[in-house]
Amino acid sequence: MVGYWHTHPADIPEISPADMKSFSKFAACYPQELPHPIAVIVGTSSQPEGIKAWSFRDNGNAVAANWMAPQSSEQ
Numbered sequence: 001m002v003g004y005w006h007t008h009p010a011d012i013p014e015i016s017p018a019d020m021k022s023f024s025k026f027a028a029c030y031p032q033e034l035p036h037p038i039a040v041i042v043g044t045s046s047q048p049e050g051i052k053a054w055s056f057r058d059n060g061n062a063v064a065a066n067w068m069a070p071q072s073s074e075q
């Protein structure tokens, strides 16, 4: 297990405040086993950007993983 995932009704998923809350709860359950859990949110787009992942860090922030969208760093 590395984290959890769920679906969103949007084309391109974005993590929501409610997601952050449940993600924080999830992370707090496994501080030893999963110090940096991954949240994957699946949208409805069939393109690669329809699936996005966030890594949860100790400071309470979720960091987006841009593994398949190198162009996003130039925007």
Ligand SMILES: [Zn+2]
Binding pocket: 006, 007, 008, 015, 016, 019, 041
């Ligand atoms: Zn969500």
